[in-house]
Amino acid sequence: MKRRDFITLCWISLATSMFFFFVFTDEKTVQNFMLTIVISFMYSFILWTGNALINDFLNKKFPWSEATTKRAILSIISILIANVIMVYFCNYMNFVVFQKSATTEEYFSGKYNFTNWFTINIALLISAFLHAKGFMEELKKTSKKEVVEQKLIAKSANAQFESLKNQLDPHFLFNSLNVLSSLIDENPKQAQKFTASMSKIYRYVLEQKDKELVTVEDELEFAKTYCELLKTRFEDSVDFVFDVKAENYRKLVVPLSLQLLLENCIKHNFATSSKPLVIKIFSENDTLCIENNLQVREQIKESSGIGLSNIVQRYALLTKRNVFIEKSEDYFKVKLPILSAKPQEINIKIDDENKAYERAQKRVKELKSFYGNLISYCIVIPALIIINLITSPDDIWFYWPMLGWGIGIAAHGMNVFAIGKSWEEKKIREILEKHHKF
Known part of the structure; x- marks a missing residue:
């Protein structure tokens, strides 16, 4: 983990612990404050670090630029399995070991199923944010690398041609x-x-x-x-x-x-x-x-x-x-x-290459738009869940924005990753072929 990420995570953990201590803790004691900090840091570091390690490992073995589909499938499977394990471990440490509010038998009997489910969703949002961030970083690196390589190739070819003419x-x-x-x-x-x-x-x-x-x-x-x-x-x-x-x-x-x-x-x-x-x-x-x-x-x-x-x-x-x-x-x-x-x-070929570059720029903007939407979802929905549970815990309403926005993100993702576009292009080709036959 980089030093900057470590410092950011510490501040997030501290802010989260203070929020839960002043809002949810009945007894405002130093002992409870320290316990809240320990629990908050445990959740933050285990969930964040675990997902970051998975993301880094997949980046090395299956880079987005080389195996996009395979990487997406492996990411989904790995984050689901890993986050379930990490959440069950963190909640077990919290309720059984630190707070001692339940025994091991009670914990695994189903008493904390809703808590585990809720925490898993938060962990999945964190993981989605990390994978989106990793994808955008690799996309930027790949784009810069390709631009530099093309410039070097062009300069080399031009210099070689000038040398031959001279x-x-x-x-x-x-x-x-x-x-x-x-x-x-x-x-x-x-x-x-x-x-x-x-x-x-x-x-x-x-x-x-x-x-x-x-x-x-x-x-x-x-x-x-x-x-x-x-x-x-x-x-x-x-x-x-x-x-x-x-x-x-x-x-x-x-x-x-x-x-x-x-x-x-x-x-x-x-x-x-x-x-x-x-x-x-x-x-x-x-x-x-x-x-x-x-x-x-x-x-x-x-x-x-x-x-x-x-x-x-x-x-x-x-x-x-x-x-x-x-x-x-x-x-x-x-x-x-x-x-x-x-x-x-x-010159037309050069223009075609420029158009291809413009299409690539447009593609990058579409991807940035999608991941910006996904990151916003990962930030806003947990905030709405917390507000809902604090203000009206008996009236659960956060499902509606979570589901509605989630469906919107899914549709956006289908469009960006060419699921919808390929269907459109296929229909256009079919219509053009019929037109040419007549």
Whole structure:
């Protein structure tokens, strides 16, 4: 038990003992006052601590967030059994041991059945309050944990995506300058032409690198320009074949993916006029394929691994569809998923997530409303019972508000825990299905 809860329980016990001493005790003596305090503390600590221990044990073994239905059933069974045992023990200690107003035989003969029943109801109210309090605390912890986890995931994904995009600038520039350096010695005129083309291509790199997706058409136009650049250097040693269906032009791919894969083809394969490297770019079953005949060259230095791994990781952050790689003795092929979702549809998905969060907030408010109602019941009804027994013990009227409000709470609980809502949703689905049939 926490120190704050212990202090609160002490004050409640002291207030209860003073109330019973001044209202129900005939002989106002120090001995009776001390006895009342002992009895009050006994009831408070046994009933409160017992129910708190049961609640803590169930929280550890069967958390509300993981097994709600199972936890609810176990809570009901455990608190009923435990509270009956604790109440019979406390009343036995009170009437038989401390006050000596009854013998053990008289106590178990049924003389104190009403007292036991009344005390059990009070204990059940205390237990309901504790379980409601525990549920709300766990709900808050779970909500905070989920919010923190989602923020961390979003930040991590965003940082990872930015890091991957930032690899493109230096990677492209480094490779292009290497090509230009080779051309300056081999063919100065071609080097001038290459420089002019490179400036156009680099402009596209700067424009598109910060985008998550670009159209297949834009990426193909860029790839064709880049292929002309490569053709300037390799001439007849490299051939390019484009065969992409027009129906895929408005669909989406990761930007600069073709450029990175074309670089890989040149980098890892030798190309001569007698054995030209043939690179094919075509569409196949909702994928954009880049295939080349395999003419593996010996690597002088270890590959940086930026190209293909960059594409795979960027696709992984945007879609569940995978980048497929096929390799045989004759060819090497990479299949890029072609995505049909437009940026507007991505925003719709984000809106749907926001709506889901709003629904979750509404659900939390409904739960808080129910448990607020339950806690109020646990406080007000015992107060009404005490007032009734003090003012008119011969005229028992507290049953009516207890039953009426109790039925209201039961109906509220059925509605909040989707017993009523599931029936409503089922009827709505049935009506909609009939409507669609006609």
